[in-house]
Amino acid sequence: MRGQAARGGVNTNNEERDMRQWIKIGAGFVLAAGMGAASAAQPSEAQVRQLMDVFGVGRMLSQMNTQMAGVMSRQLPCVPASYWQSFVDANGTRDLTNRMVPIYQRHFTAEDIDGLLKFYRSPLGQKVITQMPATMAEGMQIGQQWGKQRAQGMIAELQKKGTIDAQGRCPAAPGVAQPAKPKGAR
Numbered sequence: 564m565r566g567q568a569a570r571g572g573v574n575t576n577n578e579e580r581d582m583r584q585w586i587k588i589g590a591g592f593v594l595a596a597g598m599g600a601a602s603a604a605q606p607s608e609a610q611v612r613q614l615m616d617v618f619g620v621g622r623m624l625s626q627m628n629t630q631m632a633g634v635m636s637r638q639l640p641c642v643p644a645s646y647w648q649s650f651v652d653a654n655g656t657r658d659l660t661n662r663m664v665p666i667y668q669r670h671f672t673a674e675d676i677d678g679l680l681k682f683y684r685s686p687l688g689q690k691v692i693t694q695m696p697a698t699m700a701e702g703m704q705i706g707q708q709w710g711k712q713r714a715q716g717m718i719a720e721l722q723k724k725g726t727i728d729a730q731g732r733c734p735a736a737p738g739v740a741q742p743a744k745p746k747g748a749r
Contacts, residue, residue, distance in 0.1 A: 612660070
């Protein structure tokens with residue numbers, strides 16, 4: 564009766580009970596969401612660095628730097644080799660790996676990184692690490708050959724249909740203004 568008197572005769576016991584029930588349900592959702600977030604925790608920097616070590620990221624970046632320095636020294640022979648070696652140092656590799664850690668943290672959970680570490684530390688994972696560069700290089704060569712063949716086939720077909728001329732250019736369309744000739748030109 565006390566609840567009815569306080570609310571002008573309306574039974575608040577039921578309302579209070581309903582409100583408590585909604586609070587319990589809401590708290591359950593908050594806890595469930597929190598548990599979901601906890602199971603999808605962001606990996607630590609240390610976890611990501613472990614994965615990078617298992618992958619051999621530092622070694623790969625160092626090799627890439629060395630290759631890039633070789634290419635640049637051939638393209639610009641006037642630049643001393645000592646200049647290019649400054650790009651191969653450990654500071655550059657460290658700087659790049661520092662920039663890569665947040666990328667891994669955005670795209671993988673701590674659980675994902677643990678699973679990847681487990682896989683890449685396994686014999687099969689180690690084989691993937693050692694064979695993937697050669698596999699990717701061969702795949703890129705095949706992809707380039709395929710792309711070149713496809714492009715040549717498309718160009719030949721378009722030339723045969725008259726869509727493009729022998730030089731691979733679009734012929735002038737009727738009604739399209741041609742560039743103005745300089746004065747005095749015939």
